[in-house]
Amino acid sequence: MQQVCQEGAPVAYFYLDPYSRPEEKRGGAWMDEVVGRSRLMAAEGSSVRLPVAHMVCNQSPPIGNDPSLMTFREVETLFHEFGHALQHMLTRQDEGLVAGIRGVEWDAVELPSQFMENWCYHKPTLMGMAKHYQTGEELPAALYEKLVAAKNFRAGSMMLRQIHFATIDLMLHSEYTPGGAQSVYDLERELAAKTTVMPPLAADRFLCGFSHIFAGGYSAGYYSYKWAEVLSADAFGAFEEAGLDDDDAVQSAGRRFRDTVLGMGGGRAPLDVFVDFRGREPSTEALLRHNNLVSA
Numbered sequence: 001m002q003q004v005c006q007e008g009a010p011v012a013y014f015y016l017d018p019y020s021r022p023e024e025k026r027g028g029a030w031m032d033e034v035v036g037r038s039r040l041m042a043a044e045g046s047s048v049r050l051p052v053a054h055m056v057c058n059q060s061p062p063i064g065n066d067p068s069l070m071t072f073r074e075v076e077t078l079f080h081e082f083g084h085a086l087q088h089m090l091t092r093q094d095e096g097l098v099a100g101i102r103g104v105e106w107d108a109v110e111l112p113s114q115f116m117e118n119w120c121y122h123k124p125t126l127m128g129m130a131k132h133y134q135t136g137e138e139l140p141a142a143l144y145e146k147l148v149a150a151k152n153f154r155a156g157s158m159m160l161r162q163i164h165f166a167t168i169d170l171m172l173h174s175e176y177t178p179g180g181a182q183s184v185y186d187l188e189r190e191l192a193a194k195t196t197v198m199p200p201l202a203a204d205r206f207l208c209g210f211s212h213i214f215a216g217g218y219s220a221g222y223y224s225y226k227w228a229e230v231l232s233a234d235a236f237g238a239f240e241e242a243g244l245d246d247d248d249a250v251q252s253a254g255r256r257f258r259d260t261v262l263g264m265g266g267g268r269a270p271l272d273v274f275v276d277f278r279g280r281e282p283s284t285e286a287l288l289r290h291n292n293l294v295s296a
Helices: 072-089 111-121 123-127 141-152 155-174 184-195 226-244 247-262 269-279 285-290
Strands: 002-006 009-019 030-035 052-059
Touching: 009 072, 030 072, 052 072, 052 247, 072 111, 072 247, 111 123, 111 141, 111 226, 111 247, 123 141, 155 184, 226 247, 226 269, 226 285, 247 269
Parallel strands: 009 052
Antiparallel strands: 002 009, 030 052
């Protein structure tokens, strides 16, 4: 267990279970609470119960005398889940039902986690840890450029794909009439004319397997994937505008991010929280720029 402190006083506690153990642990990665911050549940003599987070990953384990050598995807996953953990641990809310990750609206809950992924592509951050475990040699610049290029490969196609999925989900829940003149497949083909480069085959039945919106808890909410990317990219844009090479400016933006996005939890509407941090409503500019979809 790791104690998280601020100005010398503990504010949270954190457990990390990093390594894969297939015989006793399911796959994937997740963060969840052990307990949340709460004034009501405070122990006698304490003003508030401190939050405790746990984070479970399936990273490559150490083998013999060799340490765990994480893949880049594992690094991204670690940063992603730690974003959730930060929101849980750094909350300023004392009311347990809206503290930390509790009560955060579905389409904003991924903001802190996706925001953290941006630092994996921030060259000084990555180079500060991406070193050969035996020689200490830094990750070659050419390999770093390949990582960035891979992230943006077919970014336009992937964005259209997510827009198609999100929009057909909303159309099915708002415009489709069972037994009406249009089938669900007619509705999708009508949308595909706007969101796909190649029209779907007449026999396409993708919707029958769109498990996210029928069995995965994303009914009328699939758009939250892309919307969270808009929020997280724009939030990282605040650090870019402050100057990523200016430590004082980054720390100032970081404190503002901590006090708003991470600190307010579900106690304030997400859009209001974002405006508190950014000074304006969200913009799609940063997401397009990060995906190399706008001119430099």
